[in-house]
Amino acid sequence: MYVTWPCPLPDGTSGEEMALCFEQRRSRRLLVIPPLFDEANKFRHQLSEIMRRLDEGGVDCFLPDLPGCNESMAPLQAQTLAGWRQAVGAAAAHFGAAHVLAVRSGCWLVPDDMPAALYAPAKPAQVLRNMLRARVLAARETGHPETAEALLDDARSNGIVLAGWQLGAELVGELETAVYDPSPRHRVVEQAELGGRPLWLRAENDFDAAQADTLAAIVMAEMAER
Amino acid sequence: MNAETAHAAPTGPSRSDIDQTLRAILRDVLGLDQAQVDGFDADTGLFGHLPELDSMAVAGLLTEMEDRLDIVIEDEDVDGEMLETYSGLLAFAEAKVVES
Numbered sequence: 572m573y574v575t576w577p578c579p580l581p582d583g584t585s586g587e588e589m590a591l592c593f594e595q596r597r598s599r600r601l602l603v604i605p606p607l608f609d610e611a612n613k614f615r616h617q618l619s620e621i622m623r624r625l626d627e628g629g630v631d632c633f634l635p636d637l638p639g640c641n642e643s644m645a646p647l648q649a650q651t652l653a654g655w656r657q658a659v660g661a662a663a664a665h666f667g668a669a670h671v672l673a674v675r676s677g678c679w680l681v682p683d684d685m686p687a688a689l690y691a692p693a694k695p696a697q698v699l700r701n702m703l704r705a706r707v708l709a710a711r712e713t714g715h716p717e718t719a720e721a722l723l724d725d726a727r728s729n730g731i732v733l734a735g736w737q738l739g740a741e742l743v744g745e746l747e748t749a750v751y752d753p754s755p756r757h758r759v760v761e762q763a764e765l766g767g768r769p770l771w772l773r774a775e776n777d778f779d780a781a782q783a784d785t786l787a788a789i790v791m792a793e794m795a796e797r
Numbered sequence: 798m799n800a801e802t803a804h805a806a807p808t809g810p811s812r813s814d815i816d817q818t819l820r821a822i823l824r825d826v827l828g829l830d831q832a833q834v835d836g837f838d839a840d841t842g843l844f845g846h847l848p849e850l851d852s853m854a855v856a857g858l859l860t861e862m863e864d865r866l867d868i869v870i871e872d873e874d875v876d877g878e879m880l881e882t883y884s885g886l887l888a889f890a891e892a893k894v895v896e897s
Contacts, residue, residue, distance in 0.1 A: 609853060697860060700860070701856050701857060701860045702856070704856040704859060704860070704872060705852045705853045705855075705856035706852075707872045708852040708855055708856060708872075708875065709852040712852065718872065718873075719872050734852075734853050734856075768824070768825045768828075769825060772822075772825045772826050772857055772861060773825070773826065773827075773828050774826055774827060774828070774849040774850060774851070774853075774854035774857075775828060775849050777828055
């Protein structure tokens with residue numbers, strides 16, 4: 572079911588965002604952090620498959636919309652990684668979740684002090700480079716070539732629209748310079764452990780029941796240990 | 798693979814390794830099964846021929862090539878010709894691996 576949750580805003584007030592929840596007031600409670608940008612859409616179906624399995628395994632799970640993402644009314648260009656980290660912390664507190672499952676770029680937002688399973692963490696600079704590359708390729712097709720260097724130079728001060736995503740200057744700076752290293756407290760799950768093919772690479776969205784089974788089992792085993 | 802290639806690049810991936818890696822990436826990006834990508838020949842059309850291979854998918858394809866083949870692809874390296882057919886993409890990948 573969908574519920575709303577109070578999400579902190581940069582000015583100290585609170586806005587409202589939605590969350591997909593499987594909630595039966597159980598003691599095992601998991602916050603699910605989706606990937607950002609294009610991969611959020613590619614993974615939405617798979618995330619709901621994973622959550623269904625966790626629910627069947629007795630885990631309450633919560634997939635919050637972060638501000639500027641999915642159904643959020645907040646403007647994406649006003650968002651930053653720092654702001655999203657704050658939102659994730661607030662969502663964990665609101666839903667009473669003690670564990671986190673994060674996917675790809677969502678892994679960057681996980682608080683260091685929460686036990687978490689990180690599925691195939693992405694590299695910030697690579698995500699930015701990929702989106703820049705998509706824009707350069709699309710521009711070339713239209714006969715108005717642009718260079719990634721010039722685009723990035725301008726984006727550092729003015730923000731930029733990449734592959735339909737409006738990124739603010741601060742977020743561009745964060746993506747360009749952030750070095751992401753998973754905390755030793757977190758359990759990293761690489762694709763090879765799940766078998767099958769990485770769904771985030773797929774040009775057309777898809778889901779994979781066997782991969783969802785495996786990942787849900789890994790998460791439940793991790794939650795049982797802690 | 799022939800002996801000459803193996804001799805030229807003793808430590809890098811062989812031509813057949815590059816070919817297999819490239820087919821695996823296309824399989825993953827396009828959601829095909831192994832038999833379908835094994836059936837790709839030199840003239841199999843890619844960008845402009847496969848509707849699902851849009852600019853975002855091509856960007857993902859190139860980024861994955863960088864990762865799995867340990868190469869760096871500059872935007873100016875990318876042109877219509879290399880993306881048009883399977884043989885064009887394979888020749889590009891081979892040249893990049895030798896360069897790296």
